[in-house]
Amino acid sequence: MMKYIIAVRTLLFIAFFVAASSIACASQAPITPASFEVISLQVAPSEVLEGQEITITASVTNTGGMPGNFDEPLMVNGIKASSTVITMQPGATRTLTYVTSKNKSGTYTVSLHNANAKFSVKAMVQRETELKYDNDSSKTALWAGYNGGFLIDFTPSETPFRINKVSICGGIYGVGWEGKTFELYILDSDMKSVLYNESYAIARFPVQSAFPYQPPTWVDFDIPQMNLDGKFYVYLYTSTGEHKGIQVGVDDSVFNDHSQLVQGKPPYLTAITPGNLYPPTIWYADSTKDNWMIRVVGTSLVPAD
Secondary structure: OOHHHHHHHHHHHHHHHHHHOOOOOOOOEEOOOOOOOEEEEEOOOEEOOOEEEEEEEEEEEEEEOOOEEEEOOOEEEOOOEEOOOOOOOOOOOEEEEEEEEEEOOOEEEEEOOOOEEEEEEEEEEEEEEEEEOOOOOOEEOOOOOOOOEEEEOOOOOOOOEEEEEEEEEEEEEEEEOOOOOEEEEEEOOOOOOEEEEEEEEHHHOOOOOOEEEEOOHHHHEEEEEEHHHHHOOEEEEEOOOOOOEEEEEEEEOOOOOOOOEEOOOOHHHHHEEHHOOOOOOOOHHHHHHOEOOOEEEEEEEEEEE
C-alpha cells in the first residue's frame, strides 16, 4: 500500500512539473533579432553652390530585441557616398553625421536605409567686378608729399575675389622727375602684410601740363592672379614733391571713408592729415572729400542667374 501511494505522488509531481514548464514556455515571447530604422534624415543647408559642403545628419534606432551592427551605406543619387558600421543595443538610438559636396549643379537624392532627403546645387559663373569710389570725373590732381603715397582700401562683395588689374587716374606734372620710379603695393587687411609689390618707371604715367592744367588720365597695371577673401589695400608710393612727379586724380562726389595720405613703406605706414600738406583753406585739405581715383578690376564666382 505504501509503495502505491509513493508511486502516485511521484506521477502527480511529474505531471505538475511538465504542466508548469509548458505554461512558462508558452508565456515567454520569442526574442527578435536586431532590426534598424532611420527615424530622421536631414540635410543642411538644403541648397548650396558648386563645391560647397553639406552636412547630412541621421538618427538610427535598433527596434529589434538583440544587439546588432548597422552597416547600411549612405547613397547619393544611387551611388555609395559613405559607409559607417556601428554596434547598437536593443532600443538604442544613435546619430550619424556625414559631410559631402558636389561640383555639378542639379538636384540630389540622399538615401540611408529606409529614409530619403534631397538637396540642390546651384551653378557658379565668373563675373567681372570693378571696385571704385569715384564717378570718373577728376576735380583736381594731388601730390602725396616726400616719402608719401596714396592708400585706398576695398572690400569685394563676393569672395574669393581675383584681382586682374589696378587702374590709376594720374599724370606727371612739373619737372625734375626724369629717371625716377614709383612702387605699387597690394596689402592685406592688416595694412602691413605685402601681397604684391612692383617698381615701375615713372614714365608709365603720361606727362601733363600744370600750367595750363591738364587733367590726369587712366593708366592700367596688370596684376598676377591673386585671390583675396576680404578687405585689402592698394598703395601707390610716389615719393615725389609738388610739381615734380606723379599726381593722382581726386573725386569729391561722395563722402570719403576709404582714401588716405600716408608716408613710408609697408609695414611702416603713417597717416598724413591733408591739412598739413595742402593749404588749409582749399577744399581738398578736408580728407572727407578726397577720394583717390584708383580702381581695382577682378573676377569672382557668383551663382548663375
